[in-house]
Amino acid sequence: MVYPVAPGIGWWTAPSGALDKEPGDALARLLGATRAATLRVIEDGCNTAELARRIGVSPPTASEHAAVLREARLIASVRRRNRRLHTLTPLGTGLLHRHARRS
Structure with missing residues (x-):
């Protein structure tokens, strides 16, 4: 016999500190x-x-990583003359700061 048990409130949260081993x-x-490195580098804005x-890649590869992050709405890019300037969106900033490296 099997008795299904409904999960309690907050079942999706792990105990404090368990998520960031x-x-x-x-x-x-x-x-x-x-892409994580790309997001971290873009925090201060860059072309x-x-x-x-x-991040140690070719410009076309960097452009591709930026495009994926832009499509996910983690960064915004604006054209300044012949360059594209990348900055974090509020969503990107929140994600980056939530997962900031702790020293």
């Missing part, structure tokens, strides 16, 4: 290491060439 790696697990240099 290694601080800061949850964001990398969610987005992938390069695509700076982004590529900071």
Whole structure:
């Protein structure tokens, strides 16, 4: 005989600290290491060439990562002359700060 038990209130939350076994790696697990790094670098605002240099990839690859983050509404990009400037959206800022590395 099986008796189904309904989950209690807050069943989806883990005990305090259980979700972040290694601080800061949850964001990398969610987005992938390069996209997490991309989000962190964009926090201060940068153009695509700076982004590529900071995360160690080619400009086309950096542009692709930025496009995915933009489609997810984590960053916003505006064109300034012949460059595209990337900044975090409030959603991106919230995600980044929620999963900030703890030293």
